[in-house]
Amino acid sequence: MTITLYSLCGADVARPFSPHCWKAVMALHHKGLAFEERPLAFTAIPTVEGGFSRTVPILRDDQELISDSFRIALYLEETYPEQPSLFGGQGGVAAARLVEGYSQHVVHPAITRIALVDIHDMLAPADQAYFRKSREERLGKTFEEMAAGRDAAIAALPAALQPLRHMLGFRPFVGGAAPLFGDYILFGALQWLRITTGSIHLPPDDPVSLWFDRCLGLYDGAARAVV
């Protein structure tokens, strides 16, 4: 059976950009599984798989349907135990949840302050209206206010990545000698920034830039191919 991954795109289906979907893409490559990616616009998500989930990624694997990137990774770990582990054991699952917490509550807000208007501009018109309204409500700021703070947000990004940079002083990947799901969690955040704004806005010799480049090179450069 073919595995299908529903992900997120804007007006251009060739540029899926969601951080959470990139985590699932990298997890599937890590497990060495063939899959078909089907990028969807925000407003198209409720139209697939009988409205199974309001958010992507959604994974269909034969009779199984799973949403949420972390639950997809846990499903893949359990279903394909003979393939390379995504977590390196039960302690690794909990540690990856802490990485997820750091990514979503420290790194994502820092990226949102940079990329929000770029994301909006990538969307098809029908999605732009939904996106602007929902994000302005969530953030309590207009897009014009966010755009005015963009340079300051870029200047603040390196500090948000200091925990990752600290770790990279000791090991090449969050997973140790080789990447695990914890790497893909943080990679997904920076890949989101790269695809939506064209850059990760860090000096090329920053340890985070060097690690990000190592991740872009994984699996025959699968993630580098999307620009």
Next chain:
Amino acid sequence: MTITLYSLCGADVARPFSPHCWKAVMALHHKGLAFEERPLAFTAIPTVEGGFSRTVPILRDDQELISDSFRIALYLEETYPEQPSLFGGQGGVAAARLVEGYSQHVVHPAITRIALVDIHDMLAPADQAYFRKSREERLGKTFEEMAAGRDAAIAALPAALQPLRHMLGFRPFVGGAAPLFGDYILFGALQWLRITTGSIHLPPDDPVSLWFDRCLGLYDGAARAVV
């Protein structure tokens, strides 16, 4: 041979408070090793073990001398492999470095903004002069300015702990079902806050408070006994 751990105290040797030393204390308990703790004032650190290290913790185990809490944990893991693991494998070591990065670059600054003047007040007069000068230089603020911002710093603490709180929604410990060194890293930070200020300044039903209380209860309440 008796293992000796040199740690940090103020005027009262019964109240060692350094976050890094607490990580080492908990790691020794985790490994089930008997040890003697010798708390030192800041200015006494260069006088022990021939000036081996400018910082504590310092571990002496027979002929071995090790400084730095993470290196102590790695030493214990390697030297006492038959005792319970502190990392749960090589991937766990790298993940713990990310926890350390998060603790030192997100949680520690949030705690410093609350506890700095309390720490100063715990010290003996000779150490107070050293501490005030070095910390005011490092932070670029006077103690009077820090004290004026204390209420705002307490209000900002829950946000700094959101990555940990997120993780605790899924597993009882950073290590999964049971604590690993990653727990002790973050526990050390909050134990430092508790001992220096008398409170961790979080609601008792906060998942972080409940986890912290579980940690205080480990090893016959060894950490709870210091107040």
